[in-house]
Amino acid sequence: MTPMFSHIPADQRPTLEIFVDGQSVQARRGDTVAAALLASGLDVRRDSAVSGVPRLPYCMMGVCFECLVTINGVGNRQGCLIPVEPGMQVEIQRGKRELGK
Amino acid sequence: MSVLHSDSYDLVVVGAGPAGIAAAAAAAAAGASTLLLDENAGPGGQVWRGLTTTPLTNREMLGKDYWDGEAELGKLRASGAEVIHRATVWSIDPSLQVGVSHGGSSRIVQARKIVVATGAMERPFPIPGWTLPGVMTAGAAQTMLKSSGLVPSEPTVIAGQGPLFWLLAGQILRMGGRIDVMLDTTPKGQLAAALPKAFGFLTTPYFRKGLKMLAEVRSKVRIVKHVTRIEAHGEGQLDRVTWETAGGKRGEMASRLLLLHQGVVPNVNLAMSVGAAHDWDKQQLCWRPRLDEDGQSTVPGLYIAGDGAGIGGVGVALARGRVAAHAALTAMGRKAPASGLSAARAELAKANRGREFLDLLYKPAEQFRIPEGDTIVCRCEEVRARDILSAVEIGASGPNQLKAYLRTGMGPCQGRLCGLTVTELMAKARGTTPEQIGYYRLRAPVKPLMLSELADLPQEPAAVKAVVR
Ligand code: FES
Numbered sequence: 142m143t144p145m146f147s148h149i150p151a152d153q154r155p156t157l158e159i160f161v162d163g164q165s166v167q168a169r170r171g172d173t174v175a176a177a178l179l180a181s182g183l184d185v186r187r188d189s190a191v192s193g194v195p196r197l198p199y200c201m202m203g204v205c206f207e208c209l210v211t212i213n214g215v216g217n218r219q220g221c222l223i224p225v226e227p228g229m230q231v232e233i234q235r236g237k238r239e240l241g242k
Numbered sequence: 243m244s245v246l247h248s249d250s251y252d253l254v255v256v257g258a259g260p261a262g263i264a265a266a267a268a269a270a271a272a273g274a275s276t277l278l279l280d281e282n283a284g285p286g287g288q289v290w291r292g293l294t295t296t297p298l299t300n301r302e303m304l305g306k307d308y309w310d311g312e313a314e315l316g317k318l319r320a321s322g323a324e325v326i327h328r329a330t331v332w333s334i335d336p337s338l339q340v341g342v343s344h345g346g347s348s349r350i351v352q353a354r355k356i357v358v359a360t361g362a363m364e365r366p367f368p369i370p371g372w373t374l375p376g377v378m379t380a381g382a383a384q385t386m387l388k389s390s391g392l393v394p395s396e397p398t399v400i401a402g403q404g405p406l407f408w409l410l411a412g413q414i415l416r417m418g419g420r421i422d423v424m425l426d427t428t429p430k431g432q433l434a435a436a437l438p439k440a441f442g443f444l445t446t447p448y449f450r451k452g453l454k455m456l457a458e459v460r461s462k463v464r465i466v467k468h469v470t471r472i473e474a475h476g477e478g479q480l481d482r483v484t485w486e487t488a489g490g491k492r493g494e495m496a497s498r499l500l501l502l503h504q505g506v507v508p509n510v511n512l513a514m515s516v517g518a519a520h521d522w523d524k525q526q527l528c529w530r531p532r533l534d535e536d537g538q539s540t541v542p543g544l545y546i547a548g549d550g551a552g553i554g555g556v557g558v559a560l561a562r563g564r565v566a567a568h569a570a571l572t573a574m575g576r577k578a579p580a581s582g583l584s585a586a587r588a589e590l591a592k593a594n595r596g597r598e599f600l601d602l603l604y605k606p607a608e609q610f611r612i613p614e615g616d617t618i619v620c621r622c623e624e625v626r627a628r629d630i631l632s633a634v635e636i637g638a639s640g641p642n643q644l645k646a647y648l649r650t651g652m653g654p655c656q657g658r659l660c661g662l663t664v665t666e667l668m669a670k671a672r673g674t675t676p677e678q679i680g681y682y683r684l685r686a687p688v689k690p691l692m693l694s695e696l697a698d699l700p701q702e703p704a705a706v707k708a709v710v711r
Contacts, residue, residue, distance in 0.1 A: 145376065145396045145499045146383075149417050152297035152391035169390065171295045173283070176390040186375050186478070190653070191624045195478045197375035199621070199659075201382035202288060203281055204363045204509070206622065206654035217654065217690065221385075222328070224283045 144182045159229040161185065168225040175201060175208040175220035178231070187234040209234055245326055246349060251277045253570055254340050254353035255323075256331050256512065259287020260311070260556050261548025262359035263318045264563030268582070270323035272571050277351065278318070279329040279342055285315055287361050287548075288381065289556050292389035303417060304388065307556070314560065333686030334358075334516045338543050343691060347698040355543045355570035358513050359563060362506035362549035365528070365606060366663050367402065368613040371474030372502065373621055376481075380410045380503030393419025396498035399483045401425035401472050404505040404604040405452065411459045423495050424459070425469040427504065429607045430488050436602035443596030466493060470609065474500050504606040508550045511658060515684040516541050522676040525601050526553055527611065528662060529681060536569030536583075537562055545570055553601075557593035565590055612666050619667065620660040622653020627667060634671045641665060641682045654690055657682045 148169070156167040159174075161183055168177035175198045178185040186195035187209060198208040201221045208220040211232035220231075255266045258280035270276040286293035290311030298304055318325065326344060333341035338353045364379045371377065380400060386392040393414050398421050400411055407424075414421055443449055459465075468488035475482040484494040507528035510520055514529075518539035523530040530552045537545045545566035548559040564586035572583060613619060613627045625648045630638075633647040641657075641664050644650050650664055651657030657664075661682055669679045 143396060145394060145398075146386055146392040147395035149298070149391045149393055149419075151300060151303070151417075154297050154391075169297070171283075171292075171297070172390045176386055176392060179386070180390070180392055189373075189624065190622070194373070194624075195375050196373060198378065199373075199382065200364065200379050201385040202363070204655065204658050209654065215692070222281060222283075 142182055142184060144180050146179055148180065157225060157227045159225050159227070159231060161231045162233055170225070172225050173201075173221050174210060174212060174218075174223050174225055174229070174231060177225050178210070178220065185233055188236055193236065245344060246277070246351065247324055248275065249349065250352040251275045252354045252574060252576075253277070253357065253567070254279065254351060255357045255359060256280075256334075256340075257287065257359035257361055257548065257550075258282070258285040258325065258327070259359060259361045259548060259559065260289060260314065261361070261550075261559040261563035262287070262357065263314050264560045265357040265359060265547055265567040266323040266325070267314070267318040267321040268564045268567035268586075269571060270321035271317070272576060272582070274571055274574070274576060276321070276323040277353075278323050278325045279331055279340075280325070280327050281330055283327055285318070285325070285327070286311055288385070290315075291385055296388055297391040298388065298417075304413070308388075330689050330691075331512065332689045332691050334512065334544070335686070336517055336541050341686065343695045346692070346695060348691070348695045350699065354574055355545065357537075357545045357547050357563070357566045357570065358550060359546075359548040359559075360509045360512050360550045361559075362553060363509045363658065364503060365505050365507045365611075366659050367502040367504050367610060368617050368619055368627075368663055369472045369474065369502070369610065370617050371476070371480070373618050374474050374476050374478075374480045376476065376479055376498055377474050377500045377502065380406055380501045381506075383501050384410050384413070387413055387417065387419075391417075393417050394499050394501075395420055397422050397496055398499040398501065399423050399425065399495055399497045400501045400503070401427065401469065401483075401485075402503035403428040403606065404503060405600065406506070407503045408452070408455050408459055410501070410503070411463065412455045415459065415462050421463050422497060424463050424465045425472060425485050426465055426467045427469045427472070427607060427610060428467075428604065430468045432603055432605065436599050439599040439602055443599035445595060449596075470607070472610075504610055505604055506549065506553055507662060508552060509658070510550065511656065511684055511688050513539060513544070513546055513550065514681065515686055515688045516544055518544060518546065520681070523552065525598070525605075527605065527666075528553075535587075537566040538569065543570075543573075554594060554597060558590065558597070561586060561590035561593045611663065612670055613663065619663050620648075620650040620653065622655050622659075623649040625650045625660075630664065630667055631671055634668055638668070639672075640668065640680050642680075644668070645682070651682045656684070656688065
């Protein structure tokens with residue numbers, strides 16, 4: 142899927158590798174997890190906790206919690222506040238609310 | 243949380259946007275031990291987001307107003323204030339103890355004075371379909387642009403009103419991004435209503451810059467004026483936006499991205515959770531903390547600065563930050579430079595010019611604030627306008643009762659994105675005012691916290707003895 146956003150050519154930051162549901166993604170250093178996911182071209186919609194409908198980040202500034210993802214095994218992290226790090230394992234939250242993560 | 247140098251400070255500042263940076267720099271430069279805590283990866287808040295890391299190093303792109311942040315940041319760095327990023331403040335109590343977590347562990351820090359500078363958030367924009375993937379706030383797009391150099395590249399609609407609506411469009415276009423149509427929701431006749439207050443605005447630098455920006459955007463993008471209805475459509479993803487204008491014209495556009503914006507409102511969660519009184523601001527249509535002239539709230543020692551104290555923009559935020567810091571220093575009996583407080587107050591008076599005009603011009607229309615029917619109000623718990631109206635009919639009298647009926651405001655965002663809508667919707671349904679209806683009662687932790695972070699709090703021997711047998 143073509144992503145809704147593209148990097149401007151002037152963006153020359155170095156890339157780093159993260160994994161999204163096990164798939165390798167080249168992110169740019171300094172991007173938040175949510176921005177890297179939106180730029181990846183993968184289907185990164187999570188399922189809503191109540192009815193399981195697809196959602197994507199809405200505010201990108203820590204307010205709406207639509208960007209919740211599992212990062213390195215810890216669930217419900219705000220992807221828009223956390224910068225990518227090399228080797229990071231990101232999982233899209235599918236299914237209704239997952240307890241215990 | 244070994245990053246903290248101490249467990250008590252003269253001043254703790256929450257939020258490293260313009261107000262927080264100015265407050266912390268002023269206090270630390272005057273010799274107060276100062277801790278600045280911020281949730282983001284770097285300083286700048288929203289206006290100066292990505293200031294130290296943005297890939298848009300060509301200065302033309304973000305313009306002088308953005309790069310002005312560097313001078314303020316320089317003062318902060320020189321001041322000796324302790325600055326911690328990716329720190330989440332999840333509680334403040336009336337004795338000015340601050341609960342903060344960072345890197346998976348938590349601490350309680352004692353402050354003598356606190357400046358809350360948690361800024362603004364975008365006003366909820368509850369239209370049919372606004373939870374579809376592909377519908378985002380204009381602020382979200384601006385964040386992506388500033389911190390990641392990402393611009394819309396697929397068919398895009400921007401809808402709403404206000405200074406940021408035009409500013410964002412200008413920035414996206416200048417960087418080669420794509421905008422197919424702009425839906426201007428400013429109600430008909432509002433410019434005429436605002437004009438009597440225009441004098442103050444004409445004397446600000448924003449006036450000329452604003453005109454230039456408007457002309458630039460208008461020459462490049464199709465603009466539909468006086469839009470009165472907007473709907474987002476799609477199956478599991480946005481594929482089409484439809485609209486209607488005051489003149490009864492309908493339109494539609496196939497699109498992947500819809501960016502919404504109808505102004506910003508104070509982000510009040512933290513200040514309210516401490517117990518600071520807030521009043522309904524009839525002009526800005528939002529809650530606003532009750533403050534004295536130096537920004538002290540009804541909780542002694544707790545100051546609020548920046549857009550969290552009422553929307554004013556970056557100049558007002560800087561001034562309010564300095565006023566609060568100097569007032570706090572004076573109240574602590576520190577020998578602050580005598581001129582500090584009066585200079586900061588004068589700066590604030592000047593920065594406030596022109597605001598009334600913008601508030602009147604960009605007052606959002608009722609149908610975009612108070613939704614109907616199937617439109618979702620609470621995104622987290624997926625509660626619709628008609629559910630709330632039914633709950634009101636069977637007796638829900640305010641937002642706190644409504645929680646028991648429908649769980650509104652009890653999801654992860656803790657009411658941030660539905661609170662204003664719920665208050666206004668209930669006020670309208672019950673034929674009363676937002677003051678009468680009130681707001682959610684907020685309690686710590688104001689941000690979700692892992693149990694392991696709480697468990698990690700250093701324990702007093704007495705506390706351990708009380709529960710371990
Ligand atoms: S996208 Fe809204 S909190 Fe992250």
